[in-house]
Amino acid sequence: MEQVLTAPEVIETDPVDPDLEHRLARIAEFVNRVLRVIVNAKKRPPHVVTAFFDRRRTTQ
Structure with missing residues (x-):
């Protein structure tokens, strides 16, 4: 999860x-597998809402 928080490949609103x-x-x-971490970016440090492996995303 730390990898996704500090160096995400994609950021979506x-x-x-x-x-x-x-x-x-x-x-x-x-x-x-693609890990999706949803965070509240307005809080410091960012508050993790949820994290899960996204089955809709394919690996390439």
Whole structure:
């Protein structure tokens, strides 16, 4: 999770809440599955709302 928070491959804005960011990165230790971490970027340090492997994202 630290890898996704500090060096995400993709950052998306949340379609409902503008305070939230979706940070995504492939995790090599888990066969390059994409981990999605949703954080409240307005808080310092950023507050993690949830984290999960995103099945909709493919590995490349």
